Amino acid sequence: MSEYLLAAGDRPLFEWRWVERNADQIVQRLGEHLALTAAALAIGLVVSLALAVLSLRWRWFYAVALGTAGALYVIPSLGAFALLVPFFGLSFTTAVIPLATYTLLILLRNIVTGIQQVPEEVREAAIGMGFTRVRLLLQVEFPLALPVVVAGLRVAAVTTIGLVTVTAMLGMGGLGFFIRQGIQTTTPNPTAIIVGIGLSIVLAVLVDALLWVGERALAPWARKAGRA
Amino acid sequence: MNAFEQALDWLGRPGRWSWTDPAGIPYRTVEHLGFSALSLLVAAALAVPSALLLAHFRRGAFLASSAVNIGRAIPSFGLIILFWYLASRWGVGTSFWPLLLALVALALPPLFSNTYAGVVSLEPDAVDAARGIGHTERQIMLRIELPLALPVVLAGARVAFLQLVATVAIGAIVNDGGGLGRFIVDGFAQGAGGYGEILAGGLAVIVLALVCEGVFALLERFAVPRGLILSRRTTLTTRPA
Numbered sequence: 001m002s003e004y005l006l007a008a009g010d011r012p013l014f015e016w017r018w019v020e021r022n023a024d025q026i027v028q029r030l031g032e033h034l035a036l037t038a039a040a041l042a043i044g045l046v047v048s049l050a051l052a053v054l055s056l057r058w059r060w061f062y063a064v065a066l067g068t069a070g071a072l073y074v075i076p077s078l079g080a081f082a083l084l085v086p087f088f089g090l091s092f093t094t095a096v097i098p099l100a101t102y103t104l105l106i107l108l109r110n111i112v113t114g115i116q117q118v119p120e121e122v123r124e125a126a127i128g129m130g131f132t133r134v135r136l137l138l139q140v141e142f143p144l145a146l147p148v149v150v151a152g153l154r155v156a157a158v159t160t161i162g163l164v165t166v167t168a169m170l171g172m173g174g175l176g177f178f179i180r181q182g183i184q185t186t187t188p189n190p191t192a193i194i195v196g197i198g199l200s201i202v203l204a205v206l207v208d209a210l211l212w213v214g215e216r217a218l219a220p221w222a223r224k225a226g227r228a
Numbered sequence: 229m230n231a232f233e234q235a236l237d238w239l240g241r242p243g244r245w246s247w248t249d250p251a252g253i254p255y256r257t258v259e260h261l262g263f264s265a266l267s268l269l270v271a272a273a274l275a276v277p278s279a280l281l282l283a284h285f286r287r288g289a290f291l292a293s294s295a296v297n298i299g300r301a302i303p304s305f306g307l308i309i310l311f312w313y314l315a316s317r318w319g320v321g322t323s324f325w326p327l328l329l330a331l332v333a334l335a336l337p338p339l340f341s342n343t344y345a346g347v348v349s350l351e352p353d354a355v356d357a358a359r360g361i362g363h364t365e366r367q368i369m370l371r372i373e374l375p376l377a378l379p380v381v382l383a384g385a386r387v388a389f390l391q392l393v394a395t396v397a398i399g400a401i402v403n404d405g406g407g408l409g410r411f412i413v414d415g416f417a418q419g420a421g422g423y424g425e426i427l428a429g430g431l432a433v434i435v436l437a438l439v440c441e442g443v444f445a446l447l448e449r450f451a452v453p454r455g456l457i458l459s460r461r462t463t464l465t466t467r468p469a
Binding site for chain 1: 301302305306424427
């Protein structure tokens with residue numbers, strides 16, 4: 001690595017000129033970053049919902065699913081990507097599989113916890129009104145569990161956005177691309193590094209806030225998101 | 229599958245199972261664990277006492293709740309590269325210090341917030357009783373609050389350590405060492421010819437992380453004060469900001 005250590009000179013740490021000159025690319029990389037995040041969260045949410053439905057049916061299944069998700073969560077991101085590259089190459093697929101996998105633990109746990117938190121009398125009232133099992137889940141249990149689910153989704157989103165930068169190590173795009181420029185070019189570019197990190201944090205905070213606003217709109221009765 | 233054959237071939241190279249040769253998986257494993265453990269110790273020395281103190285006097289609740297969120301939002305890859313860049317710019321040694329600094333920074337939030345939460349959520353009766361029999365505030369912190377909060381502190385250490393194991397691997401991109409991540413990064417540098425090394429290196433890192441997780445699970449079981457039933461508190465604190 002030391003061959004890159006040519007004097008970085010007196011280049012200022014941050015140059016607006018660079019940002020202006022690369023505005024198009026910044027927008028493009030932001031888009032890539034968001035696309036990967038959205039895909040990972042969508043896949044994670046669909047899989048978690050399916051697992052949650054099965055978990056609510058059978059207790060043993062929940063233990064197994066949660067244990068598996070926990071073990072998968074432990075896998076270092078670089079290791080997961082390394083495992084997939086020989087089979088899927090440096091591709092969107094390679095990047096999205098681990099990212100989606102990391103969301104399973106928290107999403108599954110929060111969905112199940114949220115639904116279990118629904119008071120028994122609410123359930124009984126709905127059944128007394130003639131709700132079927134499916135309608136009960138879709139129209140009563142899931143809406144009431146929403147605050148807890150969104151709390152999990154927010155954590156998953158913030159974590160995923162941070163992890164997407166790692167995919168730059170496999171030569172993928174996203175904001176990590178700018179961070180990587182810090183070591184790829186013979187004259188490291190501090191502005192690119194700072195833009196990559198800064199936008200990644202801004203994106204995480206924005207998405208977090210957006211999900212919170214969305215939850216408020218969808219579940220106005222929930223003053224405070226539940227803890228899971 | 230071609231990549232498997234390549235990986236097997238790579239695993240059979242001379243020196244691959246050596247403890248002293250940098251090409252050896254054991255050598256890199258020790259390096260990886262050493263770097264992770266050192267970072268954890270430094271971070272714990274900073275985070276645990278300060279969190280204990282703040283929690284005891286019920287100060288800084290906001291810091292504790294936002295620390296985890298901030299920690300999650302910061303891309304570890306970015307932090308490593310940034311510190312490495314700054315170190316090279318200021319002519320500080322670039323192979324060890326910047327990476328250590330980044331690792332410590334990443335390990336602080338889970339340690340801090342878990343220690344804080346563990347102390348704050350204790351039954352006030354225990355603390356009141358200790359005060360009643362004449363314990364000083366310092367004795368209460370060290371003899372009552374810290375031991376009782378230990379399961380939660382350990383849960384935070386577990387999260388931090390696994391994050392460190394993952395991040396040390398990423399650190400190989402700027403560090404000549406970098407533990408088991410070295411193989412993955414070197415493999416990527418070779419393109420398609422490096423698939424065997426990438427696969428084997430990836431597996432090695434994954435096995436290491438799973439073993440560490442298992443060790444921590446055992447630790448949590450045995451390092452709890454007698455008379456305290458370990459609340460199977462899950463380690464991902466999901467308190468909304």
